Structures are given as structure tokens and as C-alpha cells.
Amino acid sequence: MKLEDKKRVLREMVLARRFEERCYQAYMERKIGGFLHLYPGQEACCIGVMEAARPGYDYVITGYRDHIHAIKCGADPKEVMAELYGKETGSSKGRGGSMHIFDVKHRFMGGYALVGGPFPLAAGLGKGIQMKGGDEIAICFLGDAANNQGTFHETMNMVALYKLPVLFVCENNHYGIGTAIDRSTAVVDQYKRVCGYGIESAQCDGQDVEVVYEHARRAVDYVRSRKGPYFLELITYRYRGHSMSDSRSYRSREEEEMWKKRDPIFILRDRLIEAGALTQEEFHKLEKEIDDYIENEVVRFAEESPEPDVRDLEKYVLADRETQLPWLTGKVA
């Protein structure tokens, strides 16, 4: 990674962290409803992988912890925050909420709230790419707990069988909701689980964005050159609970503190400072700038945006009636 890229990546990770912390605050103020699954601690995963891919060009799909993935693909943070506020200006027009961020113009194909649900959909994106013949790839980000769903095994079998261009990124944060991985999963090394399907895989540190980037670059090249699907496991940790209703009673504060010593933002920050490319003051300035941006533009946009019109309650259930009339009536000109 070049120096200017490292600085941009640091900025993106800080934005990701502060965005999510601001969501936490808005949730406590009851501005955001529903379930809210936050990303602090895992920033290097999505940002490092997408740094090696082509955001806005490659198709990305994920689960419910999806805000940062959308933003990294190119979604406007203002629209993502407006979606969390349930506003008409939100990325899914207030119909999706935190767990269903979509930004199809940037090929962010959505966050889905059924654990393991996106696996087959990612295979389908790979199938679509295969039929169209471009050089895009499909990237599916999911957590370790999703791998215990039947869809994981059904999908791994199919992508290997049909040689579909899909990169699976397992963000192993060690917990499926409130159950530790070694209490739910017979084989804790997730990258080993796809070997039985003949799928290439690797495991790496998910806290160091440069390490993630290097591994992801190899994985992305492999998939893009049509050698087959690939499974990359990133070892990481989420600081907050599974969702806002989670008190984290199932794990110790010592464990959390231990992981915070390997914070993805601080690892890169310290490396840049050590290399003389950044000062502590510049970093604080960066944080301040981002906080101001989030407050003055992102949150303000969400606060000031209108709610959806109740008269549009049934819009988007089915396709537009007018354009579908020939098939609905059978009267084809």
C-alpha cells in the first residue's frame, strides 16, 4: 500500500469508527429504532478487503452489520444515516433500516438480516457475472456464525461445482450473537471448513489493515482471473455487543481490553507516526474534522430529512403496475 493510500485508509477507518459511535448515541436518544449492529473493532476487515477490490464495480453483499460496507462501496454516509433514521432520503427510502442498507448504483447489493441468507445470493451474483462475461467479482462478507447455517454448505458446494467468481470474506469476531465460537462451532478455524469443497482459503490477522489488504489482493486476483471461488478468514473482534440490546455479559472486560490493545486504527496510526508520515496533532485534527463532518452534515441531513409519505405505504411491494400491464392482462401488442 502506498503512503497516500495508507493515509486515506486511516481516514476511512476513523470515519467508520466515528460514524458507528454516533449511531450508538442516536440510538440512545431514540432517533434510531429497531436493531442496530455496530462495527467498531472490525474496520480493517471491510476497508482492507475493499481496498484490494474495486468498490462500486465489484458486487458486494453482506449481513446486517452493513453500514460501513455500504459506505466503503460508495454509499453517501448521509444517506446511510438517513436510512437509520427511517427517512425518505435514506439509502433504502426508510423501508429497510439498519439491517437492510442497499446502494445498488454502487453495486452494494444489500444487507440481509437472516444469518447465512446472503451466501446463496452471492453465488447468484457470481452466476450473473459468469453469464454476462465481465471481469467483476462478487464479494460476500459474513461473520463466523453464519458458517453454521446450511446455506454455507449448500453454497460452497455450488460455487466450487460451477466455478463461480465469488470471494467469501469471513469476519471472525469470535461470537455468534452471545455465544463464543468454541461453544457453537466444532472447528474454530473457519478457513479449514471449505477445504472439503476444494475451495482455496486463507486466514489472517483482521486487525492490521495492511495484512488484510495483502491477503485480499491475492484472493481478489485469484477470483478475478477466474481460477474459482476463494474464502478468506479475518481474525477480528467487535467491541460492542451483537446489537444494542446486548449487555456483553458473556465475556470479560479483560478480554475486551486485550483486543483494544490491537485496535486496527491505532495499529495503522502508530505505524504512520513511527514512519514520520503523521503526527499525533494531525491525527487529532483528523478526528475532529470527521466528527464535525458527521455532526454538521451527516446527522443534520438525517435529522432534517422528511419521513416517507404514509400514502406510499404499499409502494415497492410489487413492480410498477403500468409497466407490467402486458403480463398482468395478457394483452401484448
Next chain:
Amino acid sequence: MAEMMYWEAIRRAHDEEMARDPMVICLGEDIGVAGGTYKATKGLYEKYGPLRVIDTPISENGFTGLAIGASFIGVRPIVEIMSVNFAWLAMDQIFNTAAKVRYMSGGQLAAPIVIRSPGGTAHQLGAQHSARMEKVFMGVAGIRVVTPSNPRQAYGLLKSAVRCDDPVFINEHELMYNMKGEVPDQEYFHPLEGSEIARSGTDVTLFGYNISVHWCLKAAEILDKQYGISAEVVDLYALSPLDREGIRRSVAKTHRAVIAEEDEGPVGVGAEIMAIINEECFFDLDAPPVRVHSANVPQPYNHKLEQAAIPDHEDVVNAVLKLFGKS
């Protein structure tokens, strides 16, 4: 107009749509090299190749989800689920994704897939191969449900469904694939909404769909010849959305209604039609509407028990006679 079998009509629709649009694919268990359990895809593998006619592993939730994901970016998949009983395994992808994705993405993404699947009681297939699922599908927003009662509809409904931008579930029937009927020689699109009057009458309306249309037609003949009762038969080939106007119009004409379905009675298609009649036709009625449906049991294997569990044309006749106080 040529006669063809139900399966041939479905095969023809596949073939025409695949020839027209290279993004139309079909997938399912045994549909390729093996030619399809009901021959609905016979010969297509040889013609269009393995990229477009895809033999899938036996993993319904997985391959249905694959079809949905592909449909997000322009592919038009026709999914065959070998038996509707296996569609239960794919419910997460069908109901949680296909039916909801347009809504939860605020209109950005849609899943224009077609799912075809046979249901119903055939010859002693037992509980796990004899289910009907149409009532489940029609209760969920975001997915259309159609159910052909003859080869013409089977052909035309699949043609329309492939081109429609909504997910469409086509409910076929195990016993109907070898049924013969006329299909237009020229290209034909059957509407995805509405209903058809299969036989005109004045004294009572018999509502049916798929196989029960045939019980109703047979019953209407018996009622006419033996009892002098003129029955109208309405074919509800579209179950979601239901043709409320068509239901209302016929009941307003005949003032009596019998609803025939093969599914178990509780929470069924008949219950929904009954509710519509109650809400919209109450003052047109000369007698309370009657439902004819299966017993509320998993289908038994024993032939006698199996036949006792499902209704037929005689049950429809008896229901009508009861309405007229003749039983």
C-alpha cells in the same frame, strides 16, 4: 390450434423464452441431463447447454437463493422445485428475500424469478410428497401466485411470468402433466391476474383452481343433467392477487357459491374466498357459501385413506345439493 400435453406446453414456453432472451436460464434437480422429472425441460440441456440449463445439487434453499441473486443483476431464472414439499426447505430465500427485497431496498432491487413446482396428491406418495402450498404463498406480500388448470394456461402463464418483474410462483399439479388440451399455435401470453369463466351458468358458482376446476366442470355436468341445476365454473388461475371483482360478479349473478380446493381446509384458499364473498357479496347470497376441501390430516399412504382424505367431483355435487336443500 394443436393439442398438447401440460408438460409439453410448459416445455414449449421454456424453449421460446430461452430462445428469445439469453438471460433466461432454468435450474433445478434433474432438469438437465435427466430431462426433468416431469419432462418440462426435456431437450433444453442439449439445446442451450450447461450454463443455462443447470442441474443443481439437492439443496433447495441454496439453489433458489442462487437464482434470486442472479436475478438481481439481469438474469431471468426459472426454478423448478421437484415437489412443492421441498419448497418448504427454500422458504427462507423465497419469503425472506425474493418477496421482500424490492420493498426493503426501497425499489432499488427486485427478484424477477419464476418458481415452478407441482403439488397435490398423486398415487400414494405419502405425507411428505403430497403437500399443497398455495395458501402459504398467497399469504405473503411481494410474490405472485398463479396455478394453471390446462395446457393453454400452463404455457401462457409461464411466458408471462418469465417477463414479469415480480417473483412468480407457479403451482402445478402432480397428476396434470399428461393432461391434453388445446394451445394456440401462435405465441400466447396468459394474464397473471384475473379469472376465467370455464363454464357459464345461472344457479350456483363453483370456484376452483388447478385440478379442482376439473372436479367443478364434472360436477356442473352432473348437476345439469341429473338435477337441472345450472352451475357456473370460475377458474381462479391467479391466487395472488385474487380476482375479487370476478368473484363478486359471478356471485351477484348466481347468488350461491361453492369453493373447491384440494388443500386442507383451515387457513386455505377457500377460507380467503369465503371472506371475500362475506365482505362483498353478503346481500347477493341466497344461501351460505360452502367449502369443499381435504381432511386436515397429513396425506395417508393407504390408497383408501388417501382417497377419503381428498375431495372430488362428487363432493362438489353433494355440496351444491345441500345448498339447494336436496340432500
